Amino acid sequence: MTQLNESxxxxxxxxxxxxxxxxxHWGLEDAAVRQLSLSENATYLVESSTDSNGEPDPQRFVLRLHRPGYREKKLIESELAWIDALADEGAVRVARAYPTFQGDKLCSFTNPDGAEQYAVLFEFLDGKEPSESGLASSMERIGRVAVSLHASSLSWRRPEWFERIVWDEDRIVGSESDFGDWRDTPEVTPELKEILEAAETKMLREMAEYGKTADNFGLVHTDLRSSNLLIGEDGTVKVIDFDDCEKGWFLFDMACSFSFEESxxxxxxxxxxxLRGYRSAGGVVPDSELAYLPAMLIARxxxxxxxxEKRKETIWAGLIRDRYVAESREIALAFLHDEYLPRVLEMAREASSLSNVA
Incomplete structure (x- = not known):
């Protein structure tokens, strides 16, 4: 989430x-590296001027170093399996992983601290972030790409061993949350805590009402933001960073596209x-279900x-935390009064009315 080298x-x-x-493990220990991001894991641009035999062969890769203890082996292997399936389907351009000398796409090694650590080497994809061409057009692109991923989620037959974390209510704000309880963030004042707890209660009530079905809950990217898309010179949209892919609501996946922008x-x-992009590409979530989208944005x-607070050691978290926490107050109040995303709520009401008439 930040391009500053903090390690x-x-x-x-x-x-x-x-x-x-x-x-x-790929024979690239002499390659030049530059950190691209640091959050749950660390990613690096790797540039090599020769191949494993020392012959001239300029190449670029992306190395992902996994935070020790953050994700288990089977979870990462499952992520890579979905990436391979998407690549085989061809509907979405993704970065495949390269096998090590041992033939494993997931590299396991003991680091100098004595901890088991994982690493993956991905192909480098050329392109620019879509946000460079304007925010609205960026979001339309993201909406269209989301449809391809949701369609794959519904149709792909996963291996029996496949396992990813489930992003349900308990994972979002319960005891199984990766990042702990939002109440533990020091910037949450007593007044803000009261407001956010009321919003959380309403959010959980709406999630329970929405429910989980084979049509609304599946394998999702959960970080499909502009920074995880690349636009090639030919206009091809490429998707990267599937590290957070989980089983969850398609609506929650939509909400994650607006991470850090909710206020x-x-x-x-x-x-x-x-939503214009999503609808134009034949999205799997009907307009009538958009009434639950504000709750999903509050969840995110x-x-x-x-x-x-959980990742306070990273520069990005330190840069945004005061403002980000404080600004949560207004959107929580708007959500409590059914005034958050009013035009989206109106779309949902109109769609429900038409459905009832039909």
């Missing part, structure tokens, strides 16, 4: 600096642009309020 400045992030140890003055315009917001 050498903070001992809690020492695991993020073991690029040579990981790259040796933006332009949030509804962004959501409507996304609560997760990220917890995240800024």
């Amino acid at each position: 050498h400045a903070n001992p809690d992030l020492s695991w993020a600096g073991y690029t040579r140890e990981a790259l040796s 933006s003055p332009d949030i509804e315009a962004m959501v409507l642009a996304y 917001r609560l997760i990220l309020v917890a995240w800024v």
